[in-house]
Amino acid sequence: xxxxxxxxxxxxxxxxxxxxxxxxxxxxxxxxxxxxxxxxxxxxxxxxxxxxxxxxxxxxxxxxxxxxxxxxxxxxxxxxxxxxxxxxxxxxxxxxxxxxxxxxxxxxxxxxxxxxxxxxxxxxxxxxxxxxxxxxxxxxxxxxxxxxxxxxxxxxxxxxxxxxxxxxxxxxxxxxxxxxxxxxxxxxxxxxxxx
Amino acid sequence: xxxxxxxxxxxxxxxxxxxxxxxxxxxxxxxxxxxxxxxxxxxxxxxxxxxxxxxxxxxxxxxxxxxxxxxxxxxxxxxxxxxxxxxxxxxxxxxxxxxxxxxxxxxxxxxxxxxxxxxxxxxxxxxxxxxxxxxxxxxxxxxxxxxxxxxxxxxxxxxxxxxxxxxxxxxxxxxxxxxxxxxxxxxxxxxxxxx
Numbered sequence: 001x002x003x004x005x006x007x008x009x010x011x012x013x014x015x016x017x018x019x020x021x022x023x024x025x026x027x028x029x030x031x032x033x034x035x036x037x038x039x040x041x042x043x044x045x046x047x048x049x050x051x052x053x054x055x056x057x058x059x060x061x062x063x064x065x066x067x068x069x070x071x072x073x074x075x076x077x078x079x080x081x082x083x084x085x086x087x088x089x090x091x092x093x094x095x096x097x098x099x100x101x102x103x104x105x106x107x108x109x110x111x112x113x114x115x116x117x118x119x120x121x122x123x124x125x126x127x128x129x130x131x132x133x134x135x136x137x138x139x140x141x142x143x144x145x146x147x148x149x150x151x152x153x154x155x156x157x158x159x160x161x162x163x164x165x166x167x168x169x170x171x172x173x174x175x176x177x178x179x180x181x182x183x184x185x186x187x188x189x190x191x192x193x194x195x
Numbered sequence: 196x197x198x199x200x201x202x203x204x205x206x207x208x209x210x211x212x213x214x215x216x217x218x219x220x221x222x223x224x225x226x227x228x229x230x231x232x233x234x235x236x237x238x239x240x241x242x243x244x245x246x247x248x249x250x251x252x253x254x255x256x257x258x259x260x261x262x263x264x265x266x267x268x269x270x271x272x273x274x275x276x277x278x279x280x281x282x283x284x285x286x287x288x289x290x291x292x293x294x295x296x297x298x299x300x301x302x303x304x305x306x307x308x309x310x311x312x313x314x315x316x317x318x319x320x321x322x323x324x325x326x327x328x329x330x331x332x333x334x335x336x337x338x339x340x341x342x343x344x345x346x347x348x349x350x351x352x353x354x355x356x357x358x359x360x361x362x363x364x365x366x367x368x369x370x371x372x373x374x375x376x377x378x379x380x381x382x383x384x385x386x387x388x389x390x
Contacts, residue, residue, distance in 0.1 A: 003315070003340040004349075005302050013350055014314035014341050015236060015244070015268055017359050017371050019212050035379075040235040041210060042247045043327025049210070050245070050331070052237045073210055079377055084386060087379025098387055107200050119209035120198070129324060131333050132238025136245070138326055145198040146209045154199075155208055156365055163372070164212050166361055170351055172374040176212050176361045179369030182274055184230075184282025191279060192293055 013169035020082045020165040020173065022072040022117070023051055024103065025062035026110040031103070033095045033114075034059040035086030037167045038134070039071060047141040049121055052134045058090035063137055067125045068109040071139075072117035075150075076163040076175035081116070083171065108142035118162055119146040208364035215277045215360040215368065217267040217312070218246055219298065220257035221305040226298070228290045228309075229254040230281030232362050233329070234266060242336040244316055247329045253285035258332055262320045263304040266334075267312035270345075271358040271370035276311070278366065303337035313357050314341040 016037075023036045038052035049071060053060050063069055074082055084099050096103060096112075103112035106122035113120035123139025130136075148154060150162040157164060163175035211232075218231045233247035244266060248255050258264055269277055279294050291298060291307075298307035301317035308315040318334025325331075343349060345357040352359060358370035 002342075003308070004343045005338055005340045007303065007338045014339055014346075014352075015214065015216075015234075015266070015316065016352060017212075017214050017361060018235070019210065021210075038236045039210075040213070040245065040247060041233045042331060043329045046327050048327045048329075050235065050247075050326075052235060052245075071210070076372075079375065080382060083377040083379035084382050085379075087381075087383040088387075093387065108202065113198070121210065127324065127326060129322065129333075131245075131322065132241050132243045134238045134243075136237060136331070136333075138324075138331075143200055143202045144209055145200045147197075148199045151209075156367060157209075157211060157363055159363065159369060166212060166371045166374070168352055168354065168371065168374050171376050171378050172351060173377055174354060174374030175372040176363065177271075177358070177370040177372055179361070179363050179367040180274065181366050182278040182368055183366050184278035184280075186282075187275060187279050188282040192283075192288065 016169045017166040020074055020167040022074060022082060022085055022114060023059060024070045024072065024111045025059050025066055026112065027062040027065040031096050031112055032059055032062055032090035033085045033101060035082050042138060049123055049139050049141055051137050053137060054134050060135065063125060068111050069123050069139060070106055070109065070111045070113050071121045071123065072114045073119045074165045075118050076165050078116050079165055079173035082165060082173065106143065113145050118150045119144065211364045212361045215269055215362040217269060217277060217280055217309060218254060219265045219267065219306045220254050220261055221307065222257040222260040226291050226307055227254055227257055227285035228280045228296060230277050237333060244318055244334050244336055246332050248332060249329050255330065258320060263306050264318050264334060265301055265304065265306045265308050266316045266318065267309045268314040269360045270313050271360050273311050274360055274368035277360060277368065301338060308340050313345045
């Protein structure tokens, strides 16, 4: 493909899709929820997860205060909830009340896990680094919650039963098509003709 | 949903889907490519991107040596290439040669951008942090390349024209369904009844 090239693009959205998440926090007796598309796994052992949060967000102060958060992975039928959470601030409104969010405190952290999430990570902050206009918060995953029926072998999300939100930037929320199984190791053996 | 709860799950794959990327590096006169599913945007201004790379990966040493990388965002029809790249190591094989990868050096970095990527970020490493069994490499995005025809208004990936890879863990590669447009701000106004 002949590509357009540009230096210092702002805003930059070319890296989507990403899974859409709702990050929750709990501090000062209150819960808050925030839509986060900038997130990633970091380490397998110990399991660590990172989220990138602007200091302008209400969640930022709650993370500093509590040192805890949860990351909730949402199904496609919850896209409106993600958009509602993303379109409002905890400084103006109690989102759990205003949007009738069903949630319970985590098993290891006080921040809540959403009832409609297909999986949630309960995290304790173990590192924070300021980069540009955001802070990276690295969380140790203290516990995982997941909807067993949504997974094959308890591990692989069964997209035909539960399609996850695929966020494409702006206000665009899609789902995932049923995936193909492609065995990379086998494919490498076939391609390189090795043993 | 009534969720299963578990502490310290290993391996943990509950957070997928993620966009599948191919990260390239260039050092000592050689190119390498690696499949990376642990990546995220970090900051909008300046634009920064993070990838999480195990020190066991061949790419890790190349990043330390060169201080540069590119992140290539791949269409669903390139899932086999991602699997091939993911199933092999640069310590054993020249992947660009073995898998006939069409690529050119970036405009700002020596690491190459893949011809079949719908977008690529050219990054210079501005930070590295070891967490658990991986290193976070934070890259300043020096340039963006994208296939203009794949985007609406030059910005929003047109999934009906070019479906991105949606990685679901293990060897599972899907695509994205055409997204719905959900205006969060408008939805909040409707829900809260505000002005």
